[in-house]
Amino acid sequence: MALGVSYSQSYNTYPELNKFKSWGITGEIGFYPKAELTPVCGTLDHFRTFPTKGYKVGIEYDFYPANKWSCIVGFLVKFDPMIAFSADIASMDYFTISDTIMGGFCFNAPILLSYKQRVYKNIYLDFRAGFHFYLLEPIEGFGFGGTELSIGMERNKMNVLGGSFVMSIGGMFDLKYILLKAHVSYSLANMDGIHNGEYDFVDDIDPANNAGGYIKQSGNYLGLSLSFNLKKFKYKLDKQL
Numbered sequence: 001m002a003l004g005v006s007y008s009q010s011y012n013t014y015p016e017l018n019k020f021k022s023w024g025i026t027g028e029i030g031f032y033p034k035a036e037l038t039p040v041c042g043t044l045d046h047f048r049t050f051p052t053k054g055y056k057v058g059i060e061y062d063f064y065p066a067n068k069w070s071c072i073v074g075f076l077v078k079f080d081p082m083i084a085f086s087a088d089i090a091s092m093d094y095f096t097i098s099d100t101i102m103g104g105f106c107f108n109a110p111i112l113l114s115y116k117q118r119v120y121k122n123i124y125l126d127f128r129a130g131f132h133f134y135l136l137e138p139i140e141g142f143g144f145g146g147t148e149l150s151i152g153m154e155r156n157k158m159n160v161l162g163g164s165f166v167m168s169i170g171g172m173f174d175l176k177y178i179l180l181k182a183h184v185s186y187s188l189a190n191m192d193g194i195h196n197g198e199y200d201f202v203d204d205i206d207p208a209n210n211a212g213g214y215i216k217q218s219g220n221y222l223g224l225s226l227s228f229n230l231k232k233f234k235y236k237l238d239k240q241l
Contacts, residue, residue: 020179026227028056035083035217042211052084076108108134122174133163153197164189179229189219
């Protein structure tokens with residue numbers, strides 16, 4: 001009996017969390033740094049890049065929701081940005097145009113190790129670390145074209161399994177009928193840029209402003225996520241030994 005009590009205390013630390021379903025809905029917004037520009041000719045006086053955003057939405061599954069240590073897997077749809085830019089167009093009296101090129105979507109499969117610690121009644125700290133694996137869909141490339149500015153980009157390592165290392169810290173809030181989770185994460189891509197490309201800027205009025213070079217969007221980003229697990233329809237709290 002003593003052995004049974006010890007096992008229960010070690011592996012069912014928060015039995016009250018068993019009232020929620022293991023499946024949950026999750027969504028995330030990722031804040032990406034600006035794409036890196038490597039000039040081959042000219043300057044960057046009239047062509048600039050800016051930080052941009054990407055998105056994820058999907059489901060996740062917690063194998064041991066009542067334990068301090070658990071494993072979480074999921075299936076997400078990820079929308080990656082390629083580049084956010086602005087350019088001064090000479091033929092329009094150097095009027096500045098701005099645009100964001102998105103890279104379509106890919107499927108993402110996270111595998112995370114989770115550690116939770118109660119800090120106050122129905123509030124828990126949750127630390128996570130692991131990998132997000134994703135299959136990059138085949139994309140010929142996206143671009144922005146004009147008589148004075150052209151941008152062409154495509155995914156790096158298309159049709160191969162890629163991924164990133166992710167660490168996050170957040171809170172879990174037992175709201176009686178919903179277990180709400182909020183996390184701040186950082187994702188470090190393990191490949192040499194998820195999107196690569198080239199740019200070519202031509203100034204018909206002042207050729208000295210002509211410029212061209214290479215573009216790389218690293219894929220690293222800071223993320224903010226929200227997820228929730230609903231209460232089970234029929235639930236009875238486990239008996240305490």
